[in-house]
Amino acid sequence: MNRIFFDNAATTSMDNEVLQTMMPFLTEKFGNPSSIYSYGRETKMAIESARKNVAKILNAHPAEIFFTSGGTESNNTAITASVRDLGCKHIITSQIEHHAVTHAVEHIAKQFQIKVSYVNLKPNGHIDIVHLEKLLIESKEKALVSLMHANNEIGNIMDWHIVGNICKKYNAIFHSDTVQTVGHFPIDLRNTPVHFITGAAHKFHGPKGVGLLYINENVRINPFIFGGGQERNMRAGTENLYGIVGFSKALELATKNHDADKNHILEVKKYFYDQLKLNIKGVDFNGDVWGQCLYTVLSVSFPKTEKSEMLLFNLDINNICASGGSACASGTEAGSHVIRVINYNPNQITVRFSFCKHNNKEEVDVVIQKLKEVL
Numbered sequence: 001m002n003r004i005f006f007d008n009a010a011t012t013s014m015d016n017e018v019l020q021t022m023m024p025f026l027t028e029k030f031g032n033p034s035s036i037y038s039y040g041r042e043t044k045m046a047i048e049s050a051r052k053n054v055a056k057i058l059n060a061h062p063a064e065i066f067f068t069s070g071g072t073e074s075n076n077t078a079i080t081a082s083v084r085d086l087g088c089k090h091i092i093t094s095q096i097e098h099h100a101v102t103h104a105v106e107h108i109a110k111q112f113q114i115k116v117s118y119v120n121l122k123p124n125g126h127i128d129i130v131h132l133e134k135l136l137i138e139s140k141e142k143a144l145v146s147l148m149h150a151n152n153e154i155g156n157i158m159d160w161h162i163v164g165n166i167c168k169k170y171n172a173i174f175h176s177d178t179v180q181t182v183g184h185f186p187i188d189l190r191n192t193p194v195h196f197i198t199g200a201a202h203k204f205h206g207p208k209g210v211g212l213l214y215i216n217e218n219v220r221i222n223p224f225i226f227g228g229g230q231e232r233n234m235r236a237g238t239e240n241l242y243g244i245v246g247f248s249k250a251l252e253l254a255t256k257n258h259d260a261d262k263n264h265i266l267e268v269k270k271y272f273y274d275q276l277k278l279n280i281k282g283v284d285f286n287g288d289v290w291g292q293c294l295y296t297v298l299s300v301s302f303p304k305t306e307k308s309e310m311l312l313f314n315l316d317i318n319n320i321c322a323s324g325g326s327a328c329a330s331g332t333e334a335g336s337h338v339i340r341v342i343n344y345n346p347n348q349i350t351v352r353f354s355f356c357k358h359n360n361k362e363e364v365d366v367v368i369q370k371l372k373e374v375l
Contacts, residue, residue: 009354015205021249025242050248060189070211071179072100074198081221082144089141125342136170148177153338154287155297164193183254206250210243301348
């Protein structure tokens with residue numbers, strides 16, 4: 001039986017066209033971009049061409065685009081710099097951020113001894129905008145607001161124009177983890193009030209190990225990694241040449257085919273949702289499923305039984321990949337911090353199914369059949 005991969009919010013398969021674009025830089029075009037001879041110059045040109053392409057797609061200036069090792073490094077850089085270089089002495093975030101943000105915030109807050117506030121969440125998992133503004137009004141210090149554009153577990157999308165304009169009003173720095181939306185959502189940075197955004201190529205059929213950090217041109221920060229003068233003195237270390245070229249190509253393909261891919265994935269998600277409701281008794285869903293939500297993500301809660309506690313393990317045995325809001329197979333009960341905050345119910349087991357352009361309804365039928373057998 002072929003593997004069914006319904007965990008595309010964790011990672012995606014790399015497009016063949018992306019691999020073909022990268023191949024020359026893995027073979028004959030191997031020069032160090034910092035070298036002054038022609039081998040180095042041609043690879044340097046490839047990086048700058050990728051930067052211009054990414055900037056054009058995101059409607060940013062090439063000087064605002066920096067390549068990193070991934071979303072985690074980008075988030076850490078933005079959060080650290082906001083406190084260390086931009087004078088933020090108060091961080092406002094939420095309890096459902098990715099660990100790359102929550103753990104970075106905890107570390108920086110401890111290191112610099114600054115206050116952290118958590119914005120309230122509505123029952124459906126959306127940010128309470130009124131409470132966010134209240135926190136900013138009451139903040140006696142310059143604040144960093146770090147809120148993700150779309151949640152990786154439940155898929156909720158935040159209105160970052162509203163949040164960005166509130167931050168502007170109170171002179172706060174706004175950082176948004178956009179790892180789940182770059183490559184999946186039309187982004188126009190010229191017309192979005194945000195100081196930092198982050199991305200990772202492997203979320204939209206690009207290579208792993210390469211990410212994006214957008215730094216608004218009005219912001220001046222110091223490097224997070226020191227050494228050579230790469231990335232215009234902002235990130236030391238020999239560039240991930242083929243990764244950067246792959247990032248650019250993957251983003252280009254994702255943007256070019258966005259509407260068709262979105263419509264196809266939405267169809268798969270809707271069909272899966274309908275089939276679950278039809279076939280699985282007591283099934284429930286988390287987040288704003290058919291409102292402001294990623295078309296790629298469906299967070300499902302099943303009634304907790306002896307059988308459902310081993311659900312991910314049993315799906316894995318049947319070559320079906322999904323991820324848990326509950327660490328079923330490992331014997332731990334830690335579960336998902338996101339589900340625990342917005343919808344804690346000890347009588348439910350949560351599984352995230354996330355889709356890509358390669359998934360189809362036939363795969364959904366197989367998964368539904370296996371769920372019926374297992375449950």
